[in-house]
Amino acid sequence: MKALQRAWLFTIPVVVALAFLVPxxxxxxxxxxxxxxxxxxxxxxxxxxxxxxxxxxxxxxRKKTDDGKLVYEASLTINGxxxxxxxxxxxxxxxxxxxxxxxxxxxxxxxxDKVGSVPKGYKIAATNEKGKLATWQIVxxxxxxxxxxxxxxxxxxxxxxxxxxxxxxxxxxxxxxxxVWLKAVDGKEDQGGGVIWRAxxxxxxxxxxxxxxxxxxxxxxxxxxxxxxxxxxxxxxxxTAWHKIEIEQDGVSIExxxxxxxVIDIKDSTFTEPGMVGLWVKADxxxxxxxxxxxxxxxxxxxxxxxxxxxxxxANVLGMPSKVLDAANKAxxxxxxxxxxxxxxxxxxxxxxxxxxxxxxxxxxxxxDGVVKKVEKDND
Numbered sequence: 519m520k521a522l523q524r525a526w527l528f529t530i531p532v533v534v535a536l537a538f539l540v541p542x543x544x545x546x547x548x549x550x551x552x553x554x555x556x557x558x559x560x561x562x563x564x565x566x567x568x569x570x571x572x573x574x575x576x577x578x579x580r581k582k583t584d585d586g587k588l589v590y591e592a593s594l595t596i597n598g599x600x601x602x603x604x605x606x607x608x609x610x611x612x613x614x615x616x617x618x619x620x621x622x623x624x625x626x627x628x629x630x631d632k633v634g635s636v637p638k639g640y641k642i643a644a645t646n647e648k649g650k651l652a653t654w655q656i657v658x659x660x661x662x663x664x665x666x667x668x669x670x671x672x673x674x675x676x677x678x679x680x681x682x683x684x685x686x687x688x689x690x691x692x693x694x695x696x697x698v699w700l701k702a703v704d705g706k707e708d709q710g711g712g713v714i715w716r717a718x719x720x721x722x723x724x725x726x727x728x729x730x731x732x733x734x735x736x737x738x739x740x741x742x743x744x745x746x747x748x749x750x751x752x753x754x755x756x757x758t759a760w761h762k763i764e765i766e767q768d769g770v771s772i773e774x775x776x777x778x779x780x781v782i783d784i785k786d787s788t789f790t791e792p793g794m795v796g797l798w799v800k801a802d803x804x805x806x807x808x809x810x811x812x813x814x815x816x817x818x819x820x821x822x823x824x825x826x827x828x829x830x831x832x833a834n835v836l837g838m839p840s841k842v843l844d845a846a847n848k849a850x851x852x853x854x855x856x857x858x859x860x861x862x863x864x865x866x867x868x869x870x871x872x873x874x875x876x877x878x879x880x881x882x883x884x885x886x887d888g889v890v891k892k893v894e895k896d897n898d
Contacts, residue, residue: 551582553593559704562609563590570603570614571596585630606630610809612667621628625863626686626810628667631656638668639688640796643720645743652799659806662699662760664874668808669797670703677707677801681740683720685796686810691715692856693794693872694814697764698807702730702757712763713810714740716793724789725798726765726774726782730757735776739788749774751781760808768878769856769896771874787877791854793819815857838869846871849890850880863891 556564556576567576567762574596580847581590584604587614594601604613605740606629613624633656642654642887653673671682676682694715712727721743730737737749753776755761764775770790774782797807838858846855846869853875861868867886877880 524667544753551580554579554581554590558608559590560609563605563607563711565590566609566611567594567603568604570611572596573680573841574833576831577898586762588597589630589631595838608666624812627665628656628669628810629665631667631669633658633667637684639686640684641687642668643683643685643739645683645720646679647854648676648678648680650675652676654797657806659790659808661701662808665808668806671804673717673800674705674799674802675802679745680801682723682799683714683796684790684807685717685720685794687794688814688818689813689816690792690794690818692817692854692874693768694795694812695764695766696760696795697809697811698797699760699762699809701760702728702729703804703806705731705801705805708799708803709757709805711799711803711805711807712798712832713795714798715765715795716791717796718789718791718793722789723793723796724767724772724786725764727798727800728753728755728761728763728776729800731757735763735774735781735792737772737782737784739786741788748772748786749782749784753781769874771879782877785876788858790858790874791878792856817855838871839886839888842869842884842886844869845884845888845890846873846882849882849884849893851881852873852876 530648559579564691571594574594577593577595579590579592589605590605590799593605606612610627610628610629611625612627626638635656636654636813637656645649652671654669655672656667657670658666659668659693672680672681677779696713696715698713700711709729709731710729712725714723714725722741725738726737733752733754735751735753736747738745740745761777766773770785770787771788773780773785795812799805806878854875857871857872859870861870869884881894883892885888
């Protein structure tokens with residue numbers, strides 16, 4: 519940690535110093551936004567940039583308008599990789615992606631969505647729908663640091679085993695790290711809520727939820743609209759405050775943290791296929807959510823591809839040569855690829871591919887020229 523701190527103290531002054539040396543005439547709006555220096559952005563944006571780059575560097579910052587709101591787009595180099603970040607004027611990180619890569623980090627903070635609207639890219643749904651769908655919309659709330667807009671259920675007449683959903687469309691994840699901030703608002707029958715992932719549809723998914731009325735946090739799967747409990751832990755927390763739920767899905771392993779403390783660690787193979795993520799609230803609960811963050815490989819382009827799409831095209835979407843995909847599929851036929859990581863072994867590029875077949879997890883290492891180096895089966 520001390521080494522990182524020393525690196526940080528060295529990096530930022532250099533970046534700031536360079537910013538002063540660049541002629542101001544270079545910062546005209548060229549159609550892609552106005553290029554600005556680190557010292558020209560608001561203090562809140564500076565703080566976010568410092569936090570995100572750690573011991574990296576800022577390559578460029580552009581000031582532009584997005585849907586009528588001022589944002590700052592920055593190109594960052596972190597550990598030799600280039601990332602693109604979008605930051606709101608108040609310092610909220612709206613999005614951060616690995617440029618040219620398939621590993622994906624995104625945050626939905628709703629700062630760019632209009633109050634009263636359904637957030638862009640999301641659809642309202644329900645499990646065991648019996649009547650009117652709950653009303654999900656953007657509301658103004660300044661109780662969470664660096665945020666002014668959050669998404670909330672503002673009207674909910676449901677009860678019993680109706681599960682109110684807000685599903686993020688057009689993004690599909692296998693292995694992932696998922697987190698959300700949650701605040702319970704009201705509800706006579708139920709309160710609180712949580713997140714869903716590996717969702718096939720509104721009837722099939724994993725869900726982890728916190729209920730302040732019961733003082734517990736539970737992990738379930740919902741299959742064919744029926745819920746089954748996988749784990750439960752006692753949680754006594756202030757129901758008037760914001761709390762963070764974090765999920766890590768790695769193959770068939772599921773870890774859950776509540777406010778930074780690991781509380782659940784299990785294995786389950788009910789859902790092995792990649793799926794959607796979203797928000798979950800039971801019965802008559804009314805809750806608020808913000809800062810939904812997903813770190814994982816977005817497989818939507820592959821899974822939504824038509825069957826006529828070539829293996830070479832699918833491999834390109836996954837970020838690997840087609841011969842690597844062919845070799846992995848020959849080594850372990852069938853199943854689903856849930857993650858792909860590229861590494862270097864003795865100077866040779868190696869792809870570490872994780873597949874799940876019939877609930878069993880396999881790890882396959884393939885060189886860039888299609889040679890299978892290792893196949894491991896998770897026997898746990």
